[in-house]
Amino acid sequence: MFLAKVTGSLVATQKVGSMVGKKLLVIEPYRVDPQSRAELKSVGRTLVAVDTVGAGEGEFVLVTQGSSARLTPETKNLPVDTVIIGIVDSVHVEQRCIYRKQMPSSASE
Numbered sequence: 001m002f003l004a005k006v007t008g009s010l011v012a013t014q015k016v017g018s019m020v021g022k023k024l025l026v027i028e029p030y031r032v033d034p035q036s037r038a039e040l041k042s043v044g045r046t047l048v049a050v051d052t053v054g055a056g057e058g059e060f061v062l063v064t065q066g067s068s069a070r071l072t073p074e075t076k077n078l079p080v081d082t083v084i085i086g087i088v089d090s091v092h093v094e095q096r097c098i099y100r101k102q103m104p105s106s107a108s109e
Contacts (some may be wrong), residue, residue: 004029004063006055010048018078023051049082062086
């Protein structure tokens with residue numbers, strides 16, 4: 001599994017029948033900055049992933065790849081290699097919070 005940021009979406013009107021109705025998102029993998037260990041940094045790649053959790057642009061997500069990507073109920077027996085399996089709320093490294101999801105202001109009311 002790895003962390004990624006959703007940077008966009010992808011629309012493919014022509015695809016195999018089993019993929020109809022599956023939401024596709026463009027993601028960019030991230031890692032902990034090896035120098036400071038105080039922030040997340042892009043690894044400089046872009047991937048397309050099937051979204052199984054309702055993620056949106058700008059959110060950090062938890063991603064799995066390879067044969068594990070076909071182990072969710074939503075992706076079983078689908079021709080997929082990369083799947084979003086969670087939306088990240090926070091990341092803690094060495095007892096320090098290096099990422100915390102911004103909650104909408106209406107969520108605190």
